[in-house]
Amino acid sequence: MIAPRPDQRLGSVAAHTSRLYGTPAGFVSRLIALLIDIVLLGTVLLLSSVIWYGLLRVVPLGWLKAIFPQLQALIVFALRVVLPIAVAIVIVAGYFLFFFSVTGQTVGKRVLGLRVVSTGGDRVGLRQAFVRLVGYAISAIPMYLGFLAMFFDRDRRTWHDRLARTAVIYAWDAQPDERFLAHAIRRARERPLGTTDRPTSKESNV
Amino acid sequence: MAEQNKVARARRQLDDALAAVSNVGDDSPTSQPARERRLVGAGDTTAASQADISPDLLRTFTRLVVGTALLGVDELSHRASGWERQAAQADAGLAGASSTALVVPTSAESHAPAPAGEAMVAPPATPATPADSQLGLAMIGWIFVTHERLRMDRNLGHMLQAAGAQIVNSAAALTAESLGWVSGGRHARPTAAHDARVQTWIARGRIESRHSRTLARAALREIVQEVLGALASDPGIQNLIQSQSTTLAGEVLDEVRERTVSADVYVDSLSRRLFRRARLSPPLDTGASPAGAVGALADTSGI
Numbered sequence: 354m355i356a357p358r359p360d361q362r363l364g365s366v367a368a369h370t371s372r373l374y375g376t377p378a379g380f381v382s383r384l385i386a387l388l389i390d391i392v393l394l395g396t397v398l399l400l401s402s403v404i405w406y407g408l409l410r411v412v413p414l415g416w417l418k419a420i421f422p423q424l425q426a427l428i429v430f431a432l433r434v435v436l437p438i439a440v441a442i443v444i445v446a447g448y449f450l451f452f453f454s455v456t457g458q459t460v461g462k463r464v465l466g467l468r469v470v471s472t473g474g475d476r477v478g479l480r481q482a483f484v485r486l487v488g489y490a491i492s493a494i495p496m497y498l499g500f501l502a503m504f505f506d507r508d509r510r511t512w513h514d515r516l517a518r519t520a521v522i523y524a525w526d527a528q529p530d531e532r533f534l535a536h537a538i539r540r541a542r543e544r545p546l547g548t549t550d551r552p553t554s555k556e557s558n559v
Numbered sequence: 560m561a562e563q564n565k566v567a568r569a570r571r572q573l574d575d576a577l578a579a580v581s582n583v584g585d586d587s588p589t590s591q592p593a594r595e596r597r598l599v600g601a602g603d604t605t606a607a608s609q610a611d612i613s614p615d616l617l618r619t620f621t622r623l624v625v626g627t628a629l630l631g632v633d634e635l636s637h638r639a640s641g642w643e644r645q646a647a648q649a650d651a652g653l654a655g656a657s658s659t660a661l662v663v664p665t666s667a668e669s670h671a672p673a674p675a676g677e678a679m680v681a682p683p684a685t686p687a688t689p690a691d692s693q694l695g696l697a698m699i700g701w702i703f704v705t706h707e708r709l710r711m712d713r714n715l716g717h718m719l720q721a722a723g724a725q726i727v728n729s730a731a732a733l734t735a736e737s738l739g740w741v742s743g744g745r746h747a748r749p750t751a752a753h754d755a756r757v758q759t760w761i762a763r764g765r766i767e768s769r770h771s772r773t774l775a776r777a778a779l780r781e782i783v784q785e786v787l788g789a790l791a792s793d794p795g796i797q798n799l800i801q802s803q804s805t806t807l808a809g810e811v812l813d814e815v816r817e818r819t820v821s822a823d824v825y826v827d828s829l830s831r832r833l834f835r836r837a838r839l840s841p842p843l844d845t846g847a848s849p850a851g852a853v854g855a856l857a858d859t860s861g862i
Binding site: 373538 | 820
């Protein structure tokens, strides 16, 4: 269960009192936010790799053979493969760790008005951010099943959310577009899927 | 001996021409008729094509007004020719479509057989703009000649009366001549070709229109640049532009967010049906389900 008042705990403006503010964010918003982050990071990594491999092409590495005759191949391999991968990991990890722990919002989440908070409503700490980052990999390995787990969770929490004890909430005065929703409902009525899900008595009490 | 005479004659002609050039800007009353005669006789020469550029604020202002009006007329005529061309092309397209549909040609087409695409041909662009007609040039010249006479003759009433009567008569004669009206009657007025004064105005108008255009173009360019520079450096304008850009970006962002939230709600209702999942946890401060309010709508709708 997510703490109910993240706005107060985070010191946000008290005016954000709409129904969806502070509630768990949905799948589409989180997916788009993640895609924005991926595109942003991919652009940075692509430009970095272009610059790096351009430098390697320009700078001669033949002198390594004279100094380290045994290690020349290893050094070249490190410069061409290991170091770029390590730098990429540092960039990606640093990006998420920084934004999770400092603002709770990566660039994509900020665009979509989402924020990562701890289940207690506090800001995410560095350790939580790290666990959440590792949890990304854990959620992605089994065919992204960890991401899809939010469909089975009443708080829309994924595996990495559960591991890090965090949640992603709407950090803006979220209001659905009524016209869009009405259109979707009208289309769904035309193509019924089967049984109707009615809330049980237990759910109604919640 | 004969060659010396030729040289002497040529030298005298050159002196006369130089004297005529030096007297173009002279405002003395005695020089006015002589100048008009010289302008009539040497309207196309280099000496007569130079406008007086001595400092005169009122004359410069008049040139600016006239030049701006001429530039406006030029632009309008240029655009009008483009519009006419577009209309002709559109009409040609319609005529082509109708000609393919209609087998029997009309009588007009039989008299003037032409391909469908060539039925309407835009008239060739005339090199001279409407403002450069004889009447226009005469009016422009009259403006400047009147301006100079006003400086000499302080009796404004007499001057305006005489000039007005003259310009009306000359304009009527010019109009009749340009329209091809026969004026061979007993009371026919003399045509403009025989009116040395009108010819003077035309020659002066030709010079002034060219100079006024150049002057107005330079002035407008400078004024526009200064206005743009002032607008660009004005903090109020900058704030306005920035706030409008920010507002527009914010509106777009809000729209995207609303769409994604709607998609969230829709996908959530679908997943709840498919996986028989419970509704979202309600926030304790409001007591209402966040997506439940909209989700209830989806539930009752049978999704």
